[in-house]
Amino acid sequence: xNEVLSLLKNHRSIRKYSSQPVTPMxxxxxxxxxxxxxxxxxxxxxxxxxVSELQLKERLAGLCGNQAYVSECPVFxxxxxxxxRLKSAAERHLQDRETYEGTTENFMVATIDAALAAxxxxxxxxxxxxxxVYIGGIRxxxxxxxxxxxxxxxVYPVFGMCIGYPDQEPGQRPRLPLEAVLHWNKYDSxxxxxxxxxxDEVMSDYLRKRSGGAKDTPWSVLMAEKxxxxxxxxxxxxxxxxxxxxK
Amino acid sequence: xNEVLSLLKNHRSIRKYSSQPVTPMxxxxxxxxxxxxxxxxxxxxxxxxxVSELQLKERLAGLCGNQAYVSECPVFxxxxxxxxRLKSAAERHLQDRETYEGTTENFMVATIDAALAAxxxxxxxxxxxxxxVYIGGIRxxxxxxxxxxxxxxxVYPVFGMCIGYPDQEPGQRPRLPLEAVLHWNKYDSxxxxxxxxxxDEVMSDYLRKRSGGAKDTPWSVLMAEKxxxxxxxxxxxxxxxxxxxxK
Numbered sequence: 001x002n003e004v005l006s007l008l009k010n011h012r013s014i015r016k017y018s019s020q021p022v023t024p025m026x027x028x029x030x031x032x033x034x035x036x037x038x039x040x041x042x043x044x045x046x047x048x049x050x051v052s053e054l055q056l057k058e059r060l061a062g063l064c065g066n067q068a069y070v071s072e073c074p075v076f077x078x079x080x081x082x083x084x085r086l087k088s089a090a091e092r093h094l095q096d097r098e099t100y101e102g103t104t105e106n107f108m109v110a111t112i113d114a115a116l117a118a119x120x121x122x123x124x125x126x127x128x129x130x131x132x133v134y135i136g137g138i139r140x141x142x143x144x145x146x147x148x149x150x151x152x153x154x155v156y157p158v159f160g161m162c163i164g165y166p167d168q169e170p171g172q173r174p175r176l177p178l179e180a181v182l183h184w185n186k187y188d189s190x191x192x193x194x195x196x197x198x199x200d201e202v203m204s205d206y207l208r209k210r211s212g213g214a215k216d217t218p219w220s221v222l223m224a225e226k227x228x229x230x231x232x233x234x235x236x237x238x239x240x241x242x243x244x245x246x247k
Numbered sequence: 248x249n250e251v252l253s254l255l256k257n258h259r260s261i262r263k264y265s266s267q268p269v270t271p272m273x274x275x276x277x278x279x280x281x282x283x284x285x286x287x288x289x290x291x292x293x294x295x296x297x298v299s300e301l302q303l304k305e306r307l308a309g310l311c312g313n314q315a316y317v318s319e320c321p322v323f324x325x326x327x328x329x330x331x332r333l334k335s336a337a338e339r340h341l342q343d344r345e346t347y348e349g350t351t352e353n354f355m356v357a358t359i360d361a362a363l364a365a366x367x368x369x370x371x372x373x374x375x376x377x378x379x380v381y382i383g384g385i386r387x388x389x390x391x392x393x394x395x396x397x398x399x400x401x402v403y404p405v406f407g408m409c410i411g412y413p414d415q416e417p418g419q420r421p422r423l424p425l426e427a428v429l430h431w432n433k434y435d436s437x438x439x440x441x442x443x444x445x446x447d448e449v450m451s452d453y454l455r456k457r458s459g460g461a462k463d464t465p466w467s468v469l470m471a472e473k474x475x476x477x478x479x480x481x482x483x484x485x486x487x488x489x490x491x492x493x494k
Contacts, residue, residue, distance in 0.1 A: 004254055008280040008283055008367050009279065031429045040383050043470065050430070080434075090474045098475065100475070108386075112362045122285065176291050181293065183294060183296045184297050187294065187398050189331070192294070192332050196332065200336075223336050236351040
């Protein structure tokens with residue numbers, strides 16, 4: 001196995017950081033690596049807000065559901081889907097032509113562009129000895145986050161990412177068996193479902209060991225709870241207000 | 248600069264492949280690395296269809312807008328957002344409880360999960376000496392692709408990815424200046440727009456050199472064309488038919 005594969009396979013989310021700072025130069029190095037990820041037709045429809053001010057991180061930590069590591073990490077990155085830069089750049093060439101930035105397709109392009117760049121950033125950061133954790137909680141109070149960071153129309157925060165030097169060595173959570181996610185030439189529900197049953201046992205064992213016997217809820221039960229729980233129902237209206245009409 | 252950073256920064260999309268095969272074991276290695284990417288609350292809401300059958304690749308190439316490399320590459324991966332596995336796993340625990348899989352939030356979670364895993368796969372493949380190119384064209388005739396691959400409800404193809412040993416050495420397309428995408432503590436439109444003007448010149452130069460003087464359209468003009476062009480307007484209705492209601 002080569003060094004890159006070991007790095008990828010060794011990933012675990014880090015939620016506790018040492019006091020060692022992350023320099024602006026390191027952040028720039030990470031974002032430059034992120035920029036080299038593929039992008040749909042070279043639109044590069046994403047932006048990153050690197051948050052280093054303590055007060056701002058504290059406000060964001062509160063808005064993300066009081067996740068302390070958002071304020072404790074040296075740098076908190078907010079990954080945004082960004083069609084605003086595109087629109088501004090295009091505007092002077094458009095005269096009165098109709099434009100289609102509000103489509104579901106363009107929403108997807110910008111969201112995917114942000115995610116591909118972010119994952120490159122995650123890998124880059126880990127290669128430098130840093131640890132990261134993605135923060136979906138940035139979408140809890142997304143309107144407030146957008147205002148706090150001064151995001152213009154057609155820009156929305158997709159997720160956050162804490163970055164810092166690890167001060168913990170968490171165990172690695174097992175993933176679904178390969179057969180659950182990899183299909184050859186045709187989608188195979190039966191094979192995938194059988195693998196899920198196997199995973200239920202693996203995850204119960206893992207949780208039981210990690211919690212000293214206190215927890216052992218199978219994955220499928222956790223997923224049932226998740227699906228039965230309404231989550232971030234404000235998303236569609238928020239996006240529409242921001243110009244992502246999802247037409 | 249460490250080895251991982253050089254790999255990331257050296258990325259270019261590969262659209263011409265040698266006849267050297269990619270083995271199923273290599274594909275498994277790549278997908279295992281993909282699986283270690285972060286995933287929202289461990290939902291792992293994505294699946295990959297690895298297409299190796301020539302006839303199937305040829306059908307897909309046609310559906311992707313006749314991109315020859317889709318049939319010429321040894322393995323074509325179709326990355327899918329997948330809430331179906333989650334729903335099946337959850338179902339027996341849910342009895343008659345209402346579920347919320349059709350929200351915009353869950354659509355985003357599954358799409359982002361697929362993208363993060365795919366970018367890990369891209370990096371893994373490149374670390375093994377392989378080349379890749381993302382294929383957004385999979386969304387051109389997305390309904391036909393979904394049927395061809397036997398995708399159940401709540402699964403949709405996000406993008407394709409050709410994989411194979413490179414038989415070309417394309418130049419690297421310059422990216423936007425760092426200042427266009429990286430903001431500190433607050434979104435800065437002015438700085439971003441100034442960087443775009445600079446990029447217009449860089450890209451014109453790049454295109455002029457690459458085309459021997461035949462092309463030099465600035466980036467902002469290309470983006471104007473893109474925004475003025477309706478693209479994949481079927482996406483929302485397709486997603487809704489597939490259970491992604493975007494509520």
